Amino acid sequence: MSTPIRVLSLAAEAAPFVKIGGLGDVAGALPAALRALPTPVDVRLVLPLHNVIDQSQFEFEPVASFTIPHVDGELIAEAFRTTVRGVPVYTISGVPIISSPTVYSSDAGMDGAKFTFFSLAALELARTLQWRPHIVHAHDWHTAPAIHALATTREEDEFFRETATLLTVHNLPYLGVGAGGCLAEFGLPPAPDSPLPYWAENLPLPLGLLAADHINTVSQGYAAEILTSEFGAGLDEFLKTRANSITGILNGLDLEVWNPQTDQKIKIRYAKGAFKKREENKAALLEEVELTADPERPLLGVITRMDHQKGLDLIPNALRDLAGQAWQAVILGTGDPDLEDAARRLDAEFPNVRAIIRYDDGLARRIYAGSDMLLIPSRYEPCGLTQMIAMRYGCVPVARATGGLRDTIIDYHAEEGEGRKRSTGFLFEEANPKELGQTICRALKVYQDKRRWRGLQHRGMKRNFSWERSAEKYLEVYQELIR
Ligand code: ADP
Secondary structure (H helix, E strand, C coil): CCCCCEEEEECCCECCCECCCHHHHHHHHHHHHHHCCCCCCEEEEEEECCCCCCHHHCCCEEEEEEEECCCCCCEEEEEEEEEECCEEEEEEECHHHHCCCCCCCCCHHHHHHHHHHHHHHHHHHHHHHCCCCCEEEEEHHHHHHHHHHHHHHHHHCCCCCCCEEEEEECCCCCCCCCCHHHHHHCCCCCCCCCCCCHHHCCCHHHHHHHHCCEEEECCHHHHHHCCCCCCCCCCHHHHHHCHHHEEECCCCCCCCCCCCCCCCCCCCCCCCCCHHHHHHHHHHHHHHCCCCCCCCCCEEEEEEEECHHHCHHHHHHHHHCCCCCCCEEEEEEEECHHHHHHHHHHHHHCCCEEEECCCCHHHHHHHHHHCCEEEECCCCCCCCCHHHHHHHCCCEEEEECCHHHHHHCCECCCCCCHHHHHCCEEEECCCCHHHHHHHHHHHHHHHCCHHHHHHHHHHHHHCCCCHHHHHHHHHHHHHHHHC
8 A cells, every 4th residue: 555554543541641541551652653663554643632631731733623413412522633752643622521520430421421422523523634544443432432433324424434443442341331321312323133232232332342343452362351251241242253353462562651771750770680770779669658678578569550350359368378478568559449448458457568549650660660579460451561561670570360461471480491481470370369379479489589580570671562563463453454
């Protein structure tokens, strides 16, 4: 193809504008990686102009104004443009976006209206600009309505007739429950006579999964897992009918954003193998979080959204099983109030545990740079970025063997053998406190052998999680879709 492939990428969040979790990392980094390929993709990113975006940090230029039909009358949408790392980025504003104070909320109606409005406005923006995408690439339930909308109108719509759709699933169980009514208010029909289960006929993500020309998840492991009842969120039987159109592409890591050699938020910047400097970061972190300055004691880190998915509730009993051993722990996260309380209680119970209940990018970076292990006991993990960041910063992951965690961490086998020479962390199979505790115990033992531990750290730091390979795979999917 002589002209570059044009991709309209739609996401609820993207770094550096707004980031709540891994979706923000990915939606921010992938377009730049696609533009940097030897066959560059003309990808343009569209985001809601959330209230939490600090507009003073970016130069947003107004580019278009148009309306979106709604049962209560036409809603005005305004679009702005800026460029970040060579990627044209459009933000969209309008009443459903302005009236929502946070990126995500517990009010399904508010989120449903905001994201349905946004999805339709993103398509309308392309038409207004007369920029006809070959591919509309949506991420998760928030932007799946765009794919559903295209599928229902594409045949009669000359502008979008040739446009193909890709839906990337970053987190399957977030289906957009409660948003069904909003779809109807914006004129999007349910799918009553489809292979979807009846309860999913009017939900954004299932409708997107039904309509998308191709579906991918963010690791190969998770792509296989969602076809099972354990991980399928009730859609596994339906997803099996689409199995030929589902693939897995592992997320990359933004190596500029996550780089211990240039990270401005850590105390001492360091390269691979500079373990002495890393120890200084550990000492600084212990001081910052007011834990005992005992560098010999392994420091366990946790950085997470506090959600049932992340298996945080397994940690208290696992740590209690280790009460007789030397270790300290620092837990950083926010989310579910019950899990936040459980973390606070752990902090009160153990003098060697600090729980810090907030979102703090700088502290997260200092934990990656200063702790010895990162605990990731997820019940499911579509890809997971924290284990990749940890490895890049020389922090050894101790994780549940699921989804992207299994795909990216090589377990340190207990016995001698070839596997050990490649290993980068510790994995356990079942999501229960006992197995987590035993696996931390396994890691604590290896930690005593400095040479072996450094080997683990070193191999992790050498892993290449760059976006380049993943971007090439997305390009292959786009090319295939166009064919
Ligand atoms: P998910 O997207 O499911 O939350 P990921 O592992 O894919 O999980 O990505 C999590 C991202 O959010 C990482 O960049 C991690 O460092 C960051 N993060 C999570 N919790 C916090 C927090 N409390 N403070 C700072 N960063 C956090």
